[in-house]
Amino acid sequence: MKRLFLLSAVALTLTACSEAPQTSTASQPATTAESAQLSESERLNAWFEEKYEQQLQFSPLMMTRLGRKDLYDQIDDMSEQGQDKRLQWMAATVDELKANFDYSKLDEDTKISYDIWMFQFEQAKKQAEFRRHNYVLTQMNGMQSMLPTLLINYHKVAETSDMEAYISRLEGVGRAVEQLTSRVAINADEGVKAPYFAYEGVIKQSKAIISGKPFDPDSDQDSSLLADVKTKVAALKESGEITAEQAATFIEEAETALLDKVMPAYGKLISWFENDLPNISREATGASALPQGEAYYNSALALRTTTDLTADEIHQIGLNEVDRILAEMEKIKQAEGFDGTLKEFFAYIKSDNTDERFYYPNTDEGRQAYLDDATAFLDNIADKLPEFFGILPKADLVVKRVEPYREQAGAPQHYFAVSDQYRPGSPHFI
Numbered sequence: 400m401k402r403l404f405l406l407s408a409v410a411l412t413l414t415a416c417s418e419a420p421q422t423s424t425a426s427q428p429a430t431t432a433e434s435a436q437l438s439e440s441e442r443l444n445a446w447f448e449e450k451y452e453q454q455l456q457f458s459p460l461m462m463t464r465l466g467r468k469d470l471y472d473q474i475d476d477m478s479e480q481g482q483d484k485r486l487q488w489m490a491a492t493v494d495e496l497k498a499n500f501d502y503s504k505l506d507e508d509t510k511i512s513y514d515i516w517m518f519q520f521e522q523a524k525k526q527a528e529f530r531r532h533n534y535v536l537t538q539m540n541g542m543q544s545m546l547p548t549l550l551i552n553y554h555k556v557a558e559t560s561d562m563e564a565y566i567s568r569l570e571g572v573g574r575a576v577e578q579l580t581s582r583v584a585i586n587a588d589e590g591v592k593a594p595y596f597a598y599e600g601v602i603k604q605s606k607a608i609i610s611g612k613p614f615d616p617d618s619d620q621d622s623s624l625l626a627d628v629k630t631k632v633a634a635l636k637e638s639g640e641i642t643a644e645q646a647a648t649f650i651e652e653a654e655t656a657l658l659d660k661v662m663p664a665y666g667k668l669i670s671w672f673e674n675d676l677p678n679i680s681r682e683a684t685g686a687s688a689l690p691q692g693e694a695y696y697n698s699a700l701a702l703r704t705t706t707d708l709t710a711d712e713i714h715q716i717g718l719n720e721v722d723r724i725l726a727e728m729e730k731i732k733q734a735e736g737f738d739g740t741l742k743e744f745f746a747y748i749k750s751d752n753t754d755e756r757f758y759y760p761n762t763d764e765g766r767q768a769y770l771d772d773a774t775a776f777l778d779n780i781a782d783k784l785p786e787f788f789g790i791l792p793k794a795d796l797v798v799k800r801v802e803p804y805r806e807q808a809g810a811p812q813h814y815f816a817v818s819d820q821y822r823p824g825s826p827h828f829i
Contacts (some may be wrong), residue, residue, distance in 0.1 A: 440506045443513065458535070463553045471483060472567035473568070486527055487803045489520050492516070520701050525701075543668060544604045566649065569656035573634060578659075579668070589652070595681045595682075601668075609662050614662050623802050624661070728744075774797075
């Protein structure tokens with residue numbers, strides 16, 4: 400049941416939902432002697448397996464990340480209507496769960512599964528009340544950059560139908576981006592807008608995605624998406640899966656989708672953010688400054704921490720951690736023989752970003768050295784894992800440089816979970 404818990408936890412935080420699955424949600428009573436002998440826990444675990452599959456149907460992208468090719472030609476529904484359908488499906492499953500299973504007859508592990516399902520639904524209902532309080536697109540977690548990233552890193556192409564699905568998904572990216580832009584505008588009308596720097600990041604990333612060929616025919620470089628298409632088509636051709644003529648057709652179809660679907664959608668997104676940018680204060684404010692901000696903040700706090708801690712109590716935990724970390728920094732300052740305050744030490748480090756003690760060169764060679772050192776650290780950790788854990792991951796962890804359209808100042812790294820045992824998990828570094 401671990402995969403159920405994982406999917407449910409992730410799916411409840413997704414901003415996108417697809418059409419409701421067409422499979423039946425009615426729990427079937429036992430009709431054979433064998434099924435009649437199942438315990439209540441066994442029946443419920445079978446039900447969870449059924450719901451797991453139904454739940455997956457809401458997100459073709461999630462299935463792709465899990466290494467599956469179901470709905471391989473589709474992109475999630477990013478609209479509010481899609482979110483409503485998913486919540487309605489969840490409500491129906493809760494009614495079914497209550498009507499068909501006796502909690503008192505479950506073993507302790509299955510009771511936990513039951514409780515988690517109910518808890519997730521209650522949290523989903525609460526969060527739905529504040530749906531328009533979220534920042535739909537930001538420079539950190541926005542689908543404007545994640546959609547191309549998912550296609551490039553997770554959409555495997557091993558046969559002709561996979562590339563046909565890829566091109567179909569390029570068309571779907573255009574629809575999804577338009578849905579997201581619409582939601583940004585709806586939230587903005589209700590007074591919920593991301594900070595100025597987030598606007599800048601979204602604009603920069605979006606422009607980078609539609610830079611290069613075919614968007615700019617005079618460019619000497621392909622866009623990241625077109626480059627990925629060409630790489631995957633070339634691999635199909637080399638393997639003998641397609642002919643040179645089919646390869647040319649695929650590339651032509653991909654260029655058409657990029658120009659007719661992706662470019663207009665991103666153009667509208669960029670225009671909206673650029674037009675609204677003058678209305679945004681350069682001074683960022685917290686969630687409490689938003690309409691119903693305090694209520695939204697408290698709701699988000701309960702969701703993220705699953706505790707009854709107040710904002711002040713959590714803040715104090717953070718302050719205590721800052722004190723601890725500063726004490727560790729003080730030790731480093733002293734080890735470097737710096738005579739001054741910690742603040743002065745920070746200023747000293749920043750004043751000369753060429754000092755090899757503190758910085759890698761801001762070159763491709765420097766970036767590669769950074770990746771090499773990070774890989775060495777991970778290798779060292781991997782060697783020591785058996786000393787602490789009995790069950791080890793099947794997939795490796797690799798460090799990769801982010802795609803050019805996402806390179807930016809700001810968050811230095813992030814992580815993509817493993818999609819299956821053959822694709823490693825990937826921290827990405829700028």
